[in-house]
Amino acid sequence: MLTQTAHATPLAHQPDIALSLHRKGRDESPSLGVLGIAMSFGRNMEIYAEGESAGHVYKVVSGVVRISNLLPDGRRQISAFHLPGDMFGFEADNLHWASAEAVTQVKVIAYKRRILLAGGGSTNLGRDLLHLTLVELRHTQEHLLLLGRKNALERVTTFLLDMDKRTKAGSVVELAMPRHDIADYLGLTLETVSRMFAELKERGLVRLEGARRVHLLDKQQLTSMGA
Amino acid sequence: MLTQTAHATPLAHQPDIALSLHRKGRDESPSLGVLGIAMSFGRNMEIYAEGESAGHVYKVVSGVVRISNLLPDGRRQISAFHLPGDMFGFEADNLHWASAEAVTQVKVIAYKRRILLAGGGSTNLGRDLLHLTLVELRHTQEHLLLLGRKNALERVTTFLLDMDKRTKAGSVVELAMPRHDIADYLGLTLETVSRMFAELKERGLVRLEGARRVHLLDKQQLTSMGA
DNA sequence: CGACTGGTTGACGAGGGTCAAGGACCGTGG
DNA sequence: CCACGGTCCTTGACCCTCGTCAACCAGTCG
Numbered sequence: 001m002l003t004q005t006a007h008a009t010p011l012a013h014q015p016d017i018a019l020s021l022h023r024k025g026r027d028e029s030p031s032l033g034v035l036g037i038a039m040s041f042g043r044n045m046e047i048y049a050e051g052e053s054a055g056h057v058y059k060v061v062s063g064v065v066r067i068s069n070l071l072p073d074g075r076r077q078i079s080a081f082h083l084p085g086d087m088f089g090f091e092a093d094n095l096h097w098a099s100a101e102a103v104t105q106v107k108v109i110a111y112k113r114r115i116l117l118a119g120g121g122s123t124n125l126g127r128d129l130l131h132l133t134l135v136e137l138r139h140t141q142e143h144l145l146l147l148g149r150k151n152a153l154e155r156v157t158t159f160l161l162d163m164d165k166r167t168k169a170g171s172v173v174e175l176a177m178p179r180h181d182i183a184d185y186l187g188l189t190l191e192t193v194s195r196m197f198a199e200l201k202e203r204g205l206v207r208l209e210g211a212r213r214v215h216l217l218d219k220q221q222l223t224s225m226g227a
Numbered sequence: 228m229l230t231q232t233a234h235a236t237p238l239a240h241q242p243d244i245a246l247s248l249h250r251k252g253r254d255e256s257p258s259l260g261v262l263g264i265a266m267s268f269g270r271n272m273e274i275y276a277e278g279e280s281a282g283h284v285y286k287v288v289s290g291v292v293r294i295s296n297l298l299p300d301g302r303r304q305i306s307a308f309h310l311p312g313d314m315f316g317f318e319a320d321n322l323h324w325a326s327a328e329a330v331t332q333v334k335v336i337a338y339k340r341r342i343l344l345a346g347g348g349s350t351n352l353g354r355d356l357l358h359l360t361l362v363e364l365r366h367t368q369e370h371l372l373l374l375g376r377k378n379a380l381e382r383v384t385t386f387l388l389d390m391d392k393r394t395k396a397g398s399v400v401e402l403a404m405p406r407h408d409i410a411d412y413l414g415l416t417l418e419t420v421s422r423m424f425a426e427l428k429e430r431g432l433v434r435l436e437g438a439r440r441v442h443l444l445d446k447q448q449l450t451s452m453g454a
Numbered sequence: 455c456g457a458c459t460g461g462t463t464g465a466c467g468a469g470g471g472t473c474a475a476g477g478a479c480c481g482t483g484g
Numbered sequence: 485c486c487a488c489g490g491t492c493c494t495t496g497a498c499c500c501t502c503g504t505c506a507a508c509c510a511g512t513c514g
Contacts, residue, residue, distance in 0.1 A: 069372045071454050077372040092361035098368060117354070126353040127344070133360045134319035140367045141325060145296045145304040147374035148414030152470065178492060187375030189471055194494055210479085211493055227298050379502065405460060416503055421462055437511085438461055 036109035041102035047089075050099040054091040056110040060084050063106030064176040068184065069098045078185040079140065081177065083166055087132060103177045147187045150227070155186040156196040157226040160206070164216055173214045263336035268329035274316075277326040281318040283337040287311050290333030291403040294325045295411065305412040306367065308404065310393055314359060330404045374414045377454055382413040383423040384453040387433070391443055400441045 038061070041047055047058065050069060058065075065082040079098060082088045091097060116129065146155055159182065163173045175182070179190040186193065197214075200206040205222055207215040216222060265288070268274055274285065274292065285292075292309040306325060309315045318324060343356065373382055386409065390400045402409070406417040413420065424441075427433040432449055434442040443449060 069368065071372070071376060073454070075376040075454075077375040079368045079371050090361060090364075092358055092365055097365050126357065130353065130357045130360060131319060133357060133364060134317060137317075137360060137364045137367060138319050138324050140364060140371065141294075141296065141306045143371060144306050144367065144374060145298070147371060148304040148411075149298060149302040179494095180492085184375075190493080191472085191495085192470060195470090198494075406462095407460085417461080418463085418504085419502060422502090425462075 035115075036111045039108050039110055041106045041108070043102055043104055045102045045106075047100040047102060047106075047108065048096050050096060052096050052099075054089065054094050054096045055113055057087060057089045057113050057116055058100070058108045058110050059087045061107040061109060064103040065100055065106055065108070066103050066177065066181060066185075067098045067100050076184045077187070078181060079143070080136075081181075081185065090129070090133060090136075103181060152186075152188055152192050153196050153199060154226060155188065156182075156193060157200070157222050159186055160200075160214060160216060161219070161222055161226050164219075171216045171219065173216065175212045175214065179211070262342075263338045266335050266337055268333045268335070270329055270331055272329045272333075274327040274329060274333075274335065275323050277323060279323050279326075281316065281321050281323045282340055284314060284316045284340055284343055285327070285335045285337050286314045288334040288336060291330040292327055292333055292335070293330050293404065293408060293412075294327050296325045303411045304414070305408060306370070307363075308408075308412065317356070317360060317363075330408060379413075379415055379419050380423050380426060381452065381454045382415065383409075383420060384427070384449050386413055387427075387441060387443060388446070388449055388453050391446075398443045398446065400443065402439045402441065406438070 036059070037056075039047075041063075047065065048054070048056075060082050062084050065086075065088060066078050067080045067082070067088060068076050068078045070076050080088070081103065088100060089096070116125065146158055150158065160173055163175070164171065167173065179193050182188075183190040183193045188196075197206070197208060200222075201208055205216075205218050205225075207217055209215065263286070264283075266274075268290075275281070275283075277296065287309050289311050292313075292315060293305050294307045294309070294315060295303050295305045297303050307315070308330065315327060316323070343352065373385055377385065387400055390402070391398065394400065406420050409415075410417040410420045415423075424433070424435060427449075428435055432443075432445050432452075434444055436442065
């Protein structure tokens, strides 16, 4: 299997490409009985860049993808982490307004945008895309509330609960991303994220097993704090 | 004309309803050759509430609408202001996840959600809705960057430039909403918003004509500051 | 005229950012 | 096997931006 090695400066866009069919079944996401291209990206590799033309839409097969925007001076905001099964890369026009990068080793399937949009105008497909986009929109609005009005502890708590819910691994959250990415997602600094983890640990709400594995000990109380 | 008077606690949901056809032409928004119901709301009246079932989708005819979410303790985040021509009220499922209120006296046209979604499955309409939603999503992600990474002065500057662009009234921005709403949109307090206006005035970038009218004197520099 | 809503300005403090040092972990190679 | 380098994480000290609290001002309506 062709894959890429990690890269300090994640700028090149040369995914190794393998052709494949999109497997049906074992897959909760919308009905895409369409040909896709399987692609693989190493940690920190760029899947597409802000401003690039948006020829494809992607579905995560394995790994984690981050969607981010930059200010001219380098400040970064991550708008979403996408997990296996999630789709990303839709845009209103033909340009990507954000960039997508692999947080871990990632496999995706890329679908031609034209096929999805024009493709026969299958009503089902169109509705699925609309629904998907609306769900994404709701998540983003929820995140606005977090960034605009929650304090650091609430942000981290909300993040942990959200990751727990999305991965359904029963109170044990495996964080695929480093503190820096969490910080840029939550509108904080990595130091503050670290301190909030420590705070939750001290309060006995959480147990840390290394930096990347978090046991949620009291979801009830975490939930009541998360907002 | 039936309208409602302002209300200190904007909770009641009793819009005065008038039947009307949706006028074609003089209207850039998507092709909705569909019957709608014209409704009128007084300042601070609720158009729909968080958690309410989402039977309709709305288009602003006149006035300004705010979309907001609340935390249990009352902290509020406004995710968008909608101006004439804008649509709002789409949801992924059948419940409104945010509430919509009239910032000023407002006229809207309400369309039955079922008609828009199921309605013949007209490919054009479906695509329009998807496009609209994607544009909304992009705006929301842009706002994430603002809330997560911009400082107070940058936020206010970005807000003014955005309002200027949307109203196309040549460097004079008419703010329909009070400082408190601007603050809840920008993730600040009303005092900080007021101070940032003062700061922009001191720097000679802006001229204030009363609290609600702002002349943008140096858009170039404002843009470079808006980050 | 007085009451109300909305806006401005000032003094002060706290939450989180910045800067800096050091620790933990991991793969590589001697 | 251990030393080494790199990446990631934690913790502390300090400081700054913005929130809080409060007083006062301006415009509007009855």
